[in-house]
Amino acid sequence: MQLALVVGTVVATVKDDKMVGVPFMALRDLDLDNKPTGGSIIASDPIGVNRGEVVLYSKGSSARQTEMTRDRPNDAVICGIVDQWEVGGETKYTK
Amino acid sequence: MQLALVVGTVVATVKDDKMVGVPFMALRDLDLDNKPTGGSIIASDPIGVNRGEVVLYSKGSSARQTEMTRDRPNDAVICGIVDQWEVGGETKYTK
């Protein structure tokens, strides 16, 4: 999984039939020091996250293992909202 | 998923049997600020997109989860046409 900041939303009305009903969030990747890596991804959201929250997301076939994304052409999914992480005993982020 | 601009088409007459009937579009990856990242990909198109449209595409096994691409040696598929996205409340793209 990767850490990422929820920064926005993406609207797509015309979609493959199997993507109907899946909300898309725009995420910026974070490194372990809570700095942007420069990478970004559009992930589906089965949890209901808000802009400004830090999340964990999964890629690839694992992104089809939620109820919302099963059997869909979806390759990135938010799987948790991060409360806190620490590195070497130092807290790098608290919600 | 990744954001990308549809820039062209690829013609391949001699293909693996399982790729017959799959149209290929040339895509340039976009970052969240609607700037090219430098990356590109050839994706199959089950929707019928046009050059100049911004799309979402999926990679890997998820790219085989549309009716058109099921069980095919296809590793990238367009799954939606983007109408709009915003980052931090700022609209970065409107169709």
Next chain:
Amino acid sequence: MQLALVVGTVVATVKDDKMVGVPFMALRDLDLDNKPTGGSIIASDPIGVNRGEVVLYSKGSSARQTEMTRDRPNDAVICGIVDQWEVGGETKYTK
């Protein structure tokens, strides 16, 4: 899929049993302007391509979706010989 130029062949006599009978081609990745990206890959060839041809290849589990590569430890496969591609109306390559 990615565009690539067929540049050579790889011979491996001692292989995992499931790779016997699979020919390997050396490919150099091309960008949409028909320039080498610097990347390369060894892909199996179910079509019968020749050096100097431009091909499309697929990676990951999709590379096991041809008759030749089914259930094999193969993660890259040639899936088409490119006749032509264009970007923004400009032809970038013709066979």
Next chain:
Amino acid sequence: MQLALVVGTVVATVKDDKMVGVPFMALRDLDLDNKPTGGSIIASDPIGVNRGEVVLYSKGSSARQTEMTRDRPNDAVICGIVDQWEVGGETKYTK
């Protein structure tokens, strides 16, 4: 698999239902000379590792092949604690 140093933990209370009960560790990737590569990942931990240990982790669908991670939206898993590795006959790390 990749070599990585266990550097911390990530807490996420609100998760997709299928991620409940999976502990997340923060890992820094190591190269073969036991130097950080700059990459990092959050991996689930079915073994019970401690900070400061060097581990092997797997990505993608292979990260769902442990008892703990089966059928979960999990794309990285710790699969071993490294005792030692050597390169060219020189020991690069001993626990």
Next chain:
Amino acid sequence: MQLALVVGTVVATVKDDKMVGVPFMALRDLDLDNKPTGGSIIASDPIGVNRGEVVLYSKGSSARQTEMTRDRPNDAVICGIVDQWEVGGETKYTK
């Protein structure tokens, strides 16, 4: 598949149960000119390779398609020992 040089071994006694009995080799990636790319990976070895040999390895779900690695949390496997490869008619490596 990628070309890589076998440079060493990795010992991990404490492993996920499903990784017991799988030997791990340290590999350095090679480009088509037989130069190190700077990348490296730890791959399982179902063939029995020796240090100094050049091999082909597969990643992802394809790395679980050998008898040794089936259903294991393994994401990289050696699938052949390279005897020779040529690029543009020039031999780049002979065993």
